[in-house]
Amino acid sequence: MPQRIAVITTVYRYLSHAQHEADRILVGYPHRGEWHHPDMKIVSLYVDQKPENDLSAARALEFGFKVYPTIAEALRCGGDRLAVDAVMIIAEHGDYPRNEKGQILYPRYEFFRQCVEVFEKDGKAVPVFNDKHLSYSFEKAKWMVDTSKRLGFPMLAGSSLPVTWRLPDIEVPLGCEIEDALMVGEGGSDAMDFHALEALQCMVERRRTGESGVKAVQLLEADAVWKAGDDGRWSKELLTAALSRSDTPLGLTVKDGRTQDLVHNGELFKLAESPWAYFIEYADGLHATLLMLDGALRDFNFAARVKGHGLVSNQFLLTPEPNVTYSACLISKVEQMFTTGEAPYAVERTLLTSGVLESCLTSRVQGHQRLETPHLKVTYQAPRESQYCRL
Numbered sequence: 001m002p003q004r005i006a007v008i009t010t011v012y013r014y015l016s017h018a019q020h021e022a023d024r025i026l027v028g029y030p031h032r033g034e035w036h037h038p039d040m041k042i043v044s045l046y047v048d049q050k051p052e053n054d055l056s057a058a059r060a061l062e063f064g065f066k067v068y069p070t071i072a073e074a075l076r077c078g079g080d081r082l083a084v085d086a087v088m089i090i091a092e093h094g095d096y097p098r099n100e101k102g103q104i105l106y107p108r109y110e111f112f113r114q115c116v117e118v119f120e121k122d123g124k125a126v127p128v129f130n131d132k133h134l135s136y137s138f139e140k141a142k143w144m145v146d147t148s149k150r151l152g153f154p155m156l157a158g159s160s161l162p163v164t165w166r167l168p169d170i171e172v173p174l175g176c177e178i179e180d181a182l183m184v185g186e187g188g189s190d191a192m193d194f195h196a197l198e199a200l201q202c203m204v205e206r207r208r209t210g211e212s213g214v215k216a217v218q219l220l221e222a223d224a225v226w227k228a229g230d231d232g233r234w235s236k237e238l239l240t241a242a243l244s245r246s247d248t249p250l251g252l253t254v255k256d257g258r259t260q261d262l263v264h265n266g267e268l269f270k271l272a273e274s275p276w277a278y279f280i281e282y283a284d285g286l287h288a289t290l291l292m293l294d295g296a297l298r299d300f301n302f303a304a305r306v307k308g309h310g311l312v313s314n315q316f317l318l319t320p321e322p323n324v325t326y327s328a329c330l331i332s333k334v335e336q337m338f339t340t341g342e343a344p345y346a347v348e349r350t351l352l353t354s355g356v357l358e359s360c361l362t363s364r365v366q367g368h369q370r371l372e373t374p375h376l377k378v379t380y381q382a383p384r385e386s387q388y389c390r391l
Contacts, residue, residue, distance in 0.1 A: 002041040003085040003338055006074050008111050010048045010094035012056040017092040017131050018047075019055060020327040021334075025088075026063050029328035032391045038335050041065075043084060046074040048107065049094045071114040082122040086338040087115055090131040092191075099136065101361040103190045108133065109140040116147055125153035127341065129334045130350075132159050133194055138355035138375060145351050156334060156343045157350035161195045161300060162202035163333055164326035165317040165389045167245065174384060177307035178207045181288040182238040184246075184301045188294070189276070189361065196290050196300055197278070198353045199316050203302055205349060205382040209284040213377035214352065216281040218370040219360040225275040225291070234277065234289040238311070239263055241303035245315040248298035262296060271296040278360045279370075283377065329389040344387045348380035 005025060009018040022045075028037040045067045047056045060067050068074040077083040091108040098104055108130060119125040128148065134141035134157050148155035172178070181204050185196030205211045220228055229236055240263045243249065251267045252258050262268040271293075278290040303313035319325045337343045355376045363371050 002039050004043045004083065005040050005086050005088060005338070006044045006046075006077075006084040007042055007088045007090065008046045008071055008074060008115065009090040010092065010096070010106060011051060011054070012045070012047050012059065013051055013053045013093070014055065015322060018090045020324055021088065021090055021131065021331055022059075024328055024331045026059065029331060030325060031328055031332055036332075038331075040086075040335065040338065044068055044074040044077050046071045048091075051095075071111060072118050075115060075118045076122075082118055082124050082126070084126060086127045086129070088129045088131070088334065089115070092132050098190075101358070101365055103136040103358070103361060105136060106133070109135040109137070109144060112144050112147075116151070119151055119153070125151045127154045127156075127338050129337065130155070130157040132157075133354045133357070134347075134350055135354060136190070136358060138351075138358050141351050141354045145347055148347070154337055154341055154343045155347045156337045156345075157347050158353070159195050159198050160326045160330040161199040161316045161318075162345070162349070162386075163329040163388050165329070167315040167317050169390060170312055170314040171386050172203050172206045172304070172306065172312065173309070174206050174382060175208045176206065176309065178204055178286055179305040179307055180235055180238060181286065181304040182234060182242055182302070183288070183290045184239065184242045184297065185290065185292050186294045186296070186298055186300070187292070189292075190357070193276070193278070193290065193292055194353065194357055196292065197357055198350065199300055199302060200288060200290055201349055201353050202382075202386065203304065204282075204286060204288055205380075206386070207284070207286065210379070210381045211348070211352065212283040212379050214280055214356055214359075214373050215283045215376075216370055216372050217356060217359045217363055218279045218368065219363040220277045220279070220368050221364070222274060224368065225277040226269060228277055228279075233279065234291065235305075236263055238303040238305065239291065241311050241313040242301040243268075243297065245301040245303075245313050246297045246299050247315065250296055250298070268293070268296050278356075280356060332389075333387060345383050346380040348378050352376060352378040
């Protein structure tokens with residue numbers, strides 16, 4: 001008997017996360033060189049907004065499930081008791097306001113809370129997957145994680161970057177000593193920076209101390225980013241190593257095909273006109289940096305100095321639209337949790353990343369101050385093997 005899945009989403013339209021992820025449950029996905037059909041069936045759907053290009057009604061008609069007007073009805077499939085085996089919350093995209101920090105107020109927490117109300121009323125809980133951030137608010141995100149533990153249901157969250165393919169295929173050794181780490185990303189805030197922060201986190205969490213949380217953060221912009229590099233706050237050597245993994249350097253490479261050392265030829269500083277630097281001070285003493293260099297490249301790359309291993313670096317591979325096969329990497333992990341009842345990696349990774357992003361954006365609106373973050377004392381252990389796609 002296929003597992004019965006309820007999908008709770010903001011929008012179900014072309015190229016939305018709901019379309020990428022729910023469609024893979026409906027029609028299958030490529031996995032390890034084969035076409036894989038999950039032993040799962042979407043039986044109900046709740047959609048918060050229906051723009052002109054909405055796909056929910058067409059998908060429901062084609063695949064034989066129902067779109068319900070409330071989350072409770074979707075979880076109960078129109079009856080009076082919980083009637084699904086698992087829940088996917090996909091609250092990315094849609095027309096929602098932003099707060100003063102620039103965060104989009106997607107209702108992930110609100111969706112989750114309504115699911116929990118059904119669990120508590122009906123005396124049964126099922127596994128929950130939450131796409132990307134847990135919430136724009138660390139307080140709300142922590143409530144979500146604490147509630148999953150209180151009610152005893154497995155929970156998985158986050159983005160596709162930690163599980164997509166890596167070029168080259170690099171596994172940071174579990175228990176290693178990381179001396180310095182740097183991530184490079186592109187795109188706007190509250191969407192792409194979360195991807196980059198979570199990619200950074202999935203690498204540095206493997207250090208010998210395990211994850212013990214973040215004690216302080218700071219976000220700098222514009223010329224202050226380059227000055228921080230000149231002052232040694234981030235490593236130009238690591239930046240060069242990370243950029244060496246990029247397949248999409250812009251500028252001269254696009255114009256006439258020449259390869260270029262963006263850091264040392266000065267082109268980087270012209271291309272990335274509005275750089276952002278996220279400085280993260282971990283409780284165990286590790287310092288890590290995320291540089292968002294929109295205009296200089298179009299991919300996500302990592303570099304670190306690892307004791308006994310020297311410089312390690314890789315690209316997190318994001319395959320092109322519309323197929324975005326890296327979504328299949330994420331859905332395979334969702335399927336694994338729904339099938340086994342155990343999350344393949346800790347939801348605390350996404351909890352910490354959500355909190356780091358919120359605190360960095362707070363630093364920005366408070367004049368780019370360094371902020372102590374005692375609330376980000378989030379502890380967990382990385383899985384023995386990283387869960388990214390290898391085949």
